[in-house]
Amino acid sequence: MNNQINSVINNMRIKKLKKTLDNINKWSSIYEEYSNENLQKLTQIFKLRLKQSDEELDDLLPEAYALVREASKRILGLYPKEVQVLGAIVLHEGDIAEMQTGEGKTLTATMPLYLNALSGGSVYLITTNDYLAKRDFNEMKPLYEWLGLTTSLGFVDIQDYEYANGEKKEIYQNDIIYTTNGRLGFDYLIDNLADSIEGKFLPELNYGIIDEVDSIILDAAQTPLVISGAPRVQSNLFHIVKVFVETLEEKYHFEVKREKKEIWLTEKGIKAANKYFKVENIYDEPFFDLVRNIILALRAKYLFEYNLDYFIYKGEVVLIDRITGRMLQGTKLQSGLHQAIESKEELKISTDMSVMATITFQNLFMQFKVFSGMTATGKLGEKEFYDLYSKVVIQIPTDKPIKRIDQEDRVFKTIEDKNMAIIKKVKSLHVKKRPVLLITRTAEAAEFFSKKFFQMEIPNNLLIAQNVAKEAQMISEAGQLSAVTVATSMAGRGTDIKIKDDVRELGGLAVIINEHMENSRVDRQLRGRSGRQGDPGTSQIYISLEDYLVKRWVDSNLNENKKIANIDSKRLEQSRMFQRKVKKVVSKAQRLSEEQGLISREMANEFEKSISTQREIVYEERNRILNKKDIDRLNFDSIAQDVFKYDVAIMENITKESLSEYIYKHISFQLKRDMSQLDLNDRQEIVNYLVETFNNQLTDNKSRIPNDDIYTRFVQKCILKSIDTSWIAQVDHLQQLKASVQNRQNGQRNSIFEYHKVALESFEEMGKQIKGKIIKNLCQSIITYDKDGNLIVHFP
Numbered sequence: 001m002n003n004q005i006n007s008v009i010n011n012m013r014i015k016k017l018k019k020t021l022d023n024i025n026k027w028s029s030i031y032e033e034y035s036n037e038n039l040q041k042l043t044q045i046f047k048l049r050l051k052q053s054d055e056e057l058d059d060l061l062p063e064a065y066a067l068v069r070e071a072s073k074r075i076l077g078l079y080p081k082e083v084q085v086l087g088a089i090v091l092h093e094g095d096i097a098e099m100q101t102g103e104g105k106t107l108t109a110t111m112p113l114y115l116n117a118l119s120g121g122s123v124y125l126i127t128t129n130d131y132l133a134k135r136d137f138n139e140m141k142p143l144y145e146w147l148g149l150t151t152s153l154g155f156v157d158i159q160d161y162e163y164a165n166g167e168k169k170e171i172y173q174n175d176i177i178y179t180t181n182g183r184l185g186f187d188y189l190i191d192n193l194a195d196s197i198e199g200k201f202l203p204e205l206n207y208g209i210i211d212e213v214d215s216i217i218l219d220a221a222q223t224p225l226v227i228s229g230a231p232r233v234q235s236n237l238f239h240i241v242k243v244f245v246e247t248l249e250e251k252y253h254f255e256v257k258r259e260k261k262e263i264w265l266t267e268k269g270i271k272a273a274n275k276y277f278k279v280e281n282i283y284d285e286p287f288f289d290l291v292r293n294i295i296l297a298l299r300a301k302y303l304f305e306y307n308l309d310y311f312i313y314k315g316e317v318v319l320i321d322r323i324t325g326r327m328l329q330g331t332k333l334q335s336g337l338h339q340a341i342e343s344k345e346e347l348k349i350s351t352d353m354s355v356m357a358t359i360t361f362q363n364l365f366m367q368f369k370v371f372s373g374m375t376a377t378g379k380l381g382e383k384e385f386y387d388l389y390s391k392v393v394i395q396i397p398t399d400k401p402i403k404r405i406d407q408e409d410r411v412f413k414t415i416e417d418k419n420m421a422i423i424k425k426v427k428s429l430h431v432k433k434r435p436v437l438l439i440t441r442t443a444e445a446a447e448f449f450s451k452k453f454f455q456m457e458i459p460n461n462l463l464i465a466q467n468v469a470k471e472a473q474m475i476s477e478a479g480q481l482s483a484v485t486v487a488t489s490m491a492g493r494g495t496d497i498k499i500k501d502d503v504r505e506l507g508g509l510a511v512i513i514n515e516h517m518e519n520s521r522v523d524r525q526l527r528g529r530s531g532r533q534g535d536p537g538t539s540q541i542y543i544s545l546e547d548y549l550v551k552r553w554v555d556s557n558l559n560e561n562k563k564i565a566n567i568d569s570k571r572l573e574q575s576r577m578f579q580r581k582v583k584k585v586v587s588k589a590q591r592l593s594e595e596q597g598l599i600s601r602e603m604a605n606e607f608e609k610s611i612s613t614q615r616e617i618v619y620e621e622r623n624r625i626l627n628k629k630d631i632d633r634l635n636f637d638s639i640a641q642d643v644f645k646y647d648v649a650i651m652e653n654i655t656k657e658s659l660s661e662y663i664y665k666h667i668s669f670q671l672k673r674d675m676s677q678l679d680l681n682d683r684q685e686i687v688n689y690l691v692e693t694f695n696n697q698l699t700d701n702k703s704r705i706p707n708d709d710i711y712t713r714f715v716q717k718c719i720l721k722s723i724d725t726s727w728i729a730q731v732d733h734l735q736q737l738k739a740s741v742q743n744r745q746n747g748q749r750n751s752i753f754e755y756h757k758v759a760l761e762s763f764e765e766m767g768k769q770i771k772g773k774i775i776k777n778l779c780q781s782i783i784t785y786d787k788d789g790n791l792i793v794h795f796p
Contacts, residue, residue, distance in 0.1 A: 213373025
């Protein structure tokens with residue numbers, strides 16, 4: 001029933017889009033008669049119309065899209081089809097276009113990118129990896145340049161490349177920028193650490209299209225981007241705690257809820273820890289770090305699995321996204337958890353760094369005026385897209401009917417039976433020369449099958465998402481006659497698999513998936529590797545009661561059923577009742593996995609709210625200071641009054657000596673003013689005395705600076721340094737607080753309330769610290785100049 005309703009609603013949306021499409025088609029007929037010269041003049045005409053009339057981008061859309069279609073035909077030899085134009089309209093409207101694999105999303109994006117670039121603001125095409133961004137940029141660059149727009153790749157594709165001054169600003173000054181979510185996120189954070197207007201390079205985030213939008217803003221929503229700062233004081237407890245944890249027994253010494261990633265010590269576990277570490281109570285305040293390390297070690301051992309959550313590459317722990325199988329290179333778990341996994345794997349323990357700046361992809365894309373997205377699997381995530389981002393998903397019809405046959409799951413009792421059946425099936429298809437793409441959840445499983453096939457003298461390509469460019473080439477060849485390709489779920493994603501006539505006659509590409517993934521969206525995406533643009537093909541998923549999904553999410557007793565245990569495997573495979581039961585178990589496991597994923601993302605979003613609100617306030621204040629020219633109008637008297645009132649109020653037994661010491665530490669290294677007439681019992685008089693001392697010191701400092709411009713830069717640097725050091729400490733504190741709260745009571749509303757309460761209190765405290773640091777920086781900083789005459793401020 002729901003599917004029927006969704007279909008009716010989608011058809012109504014498509015009907016509305018087709019009215020705009022009819023208008024675009026009329027303009028397309030007109031523009032095909034234009035000369036190249038007249039077509040190229042249209043970009044400037046459109047820009048003038050936007051500036052000089054009441055017309056908006058929506059009004060220009062039919063003409064602009066028709067122009068891009070005609071230009072694309074002439075320059076690229078590709079003419080966007082009507083279904084691609086429908087997708088392009090959805091993208092301009094800021095919604096999600098669901099377009100199937102092979103339907104040409106790269107070309108679809110050119111139309112809304114061109115249209116939105118006419119407004120003068122930078123527009124972005126954001127994808128999941130450097131290879132795809134670079135490939136699409138190079139393919140589409142000639143089109144944009146012919147139309148009179150500038151375009152750039154949002155990064156220099158050289159490992160560990162060091163950007164020259166102004167180089168990033170130059171990259172981001174182009175009309176259309178192709179980049180990745182990770183690159184853009186880090187640049188956003190870096191840009192908001194700039195200590196001068198000249199140091200800022202990122203323009204306003206005007207309009208963006210996200211490719212594989214569900215992967216980026218749903219599946220990757222819980223993995224924050226982090227810029228690390230100074231090393232933390234490193235715990236020396238990792239190894240000794242690891243040894244202790246290995247002595248503990250599950251359900252006796254500790255309880256674990258794997259689906260919620262929760263773990264805690266029982267009373268017996270606490271007693272065992274007290275005895276092992278020879279303390280009265282590990283939960284006493286002096287042993288906080290010990291408890292933290294025990295929980296970290298337990299989480300590392302029982303909640304993080306090798307080849308599922310991480311693998312080891314060149315002696316380092318590389319994280320894996322469980323949902324997508326994507327490697328998260330350069331990303332580290334925070335608050336000591338990464339180091340606990342290193343200890344578990346007996347690797348050299350890396351330095352745990354403090355956090356300077358952080359943002360989730362959810363919040364990064366909230367910074368855009370408008371963003372939209374493309375994916376082959378958006379409809380299954382529509383509720384979440386709407387709840388989080390107020391976006392609907394519109395299913396764009398395929399250009400040709402889908403001929404792929406999605407066969408029923410094949411059901412087995414054990415993994416061994418299942419694997420043997422997969423190997424047998426691949427062998428039979430290979431004999432017929434039909435191409436096969438076998439997709440696994442883990443690299444380990446992919447390597448197992450690849451090795452088996454080689455032993456059977458079946459040549460095959462192994463793709464385990466380690467070399468994106470190379471694997472994109474290999475996956476593109478997976479549809480050739482006799483090809484056997486074994487790949488993890490992420491390998492080669494974003495690359496079409498094309499087949500030739502001889503393969504079509506054999507039935508097209510056969511996709512075999514060796515188990516259901518944790519999210520049905522990924523299953524659907526994997527099936528879509530076959531049957532592109534009306535090609536024939538098949539897909540089939542093989543399942544067993546020993547699959548990871550079942551073991552993790554469902555307490556099934558089918559494996560222990562004595563009747564089933566006594567039935568021959570071949571007979572079980574023929575049993576409709578057994579098949580029904582197993583499918584039901586697997587379906588329940590996937591549903592539970594998806595529900596928990598949704599809950600986890602909602603929780604991550606809840607935790608992010610505090611830091612997101614605080615981040616906006618801090619970044620807005622930084623920009624206000626950076627753009628302030630009339631720095632003298634800042635009310636330093638008021639700031640000084642606040643600082644000194646607070647500090648004097650908490651002073652005990654004020655004496656001339658203690659007051660002098662305070663002045664030396666916070667205001668002036670030279671105490672020139674007389675204190676003999678000062679009433680040390682009158683706190684307000686002391687505050688007034690300190691404010692006067694501050695003003696005298698500031699006036700003295702200003703007299704040493706040659707002109708007003710340099711003085712403005714000096715004051716800006718002093719204030720920004722005060723904000724940044726306090727904000728960095730606050731961000732790191734919130735990261736630590738979140739980890740602590742989650743360890744104690746993961747997923748509970750009262751823990752979130754506690755987090756927000758402490759986060760607000762610490763933010764208010766940060767405001768006081770910033771004011772105190774501003775006063776100190778203004779008074780006690782030392783000014784020098786480099787060989788080029790640039791101002792250098794040495795802060796106290």
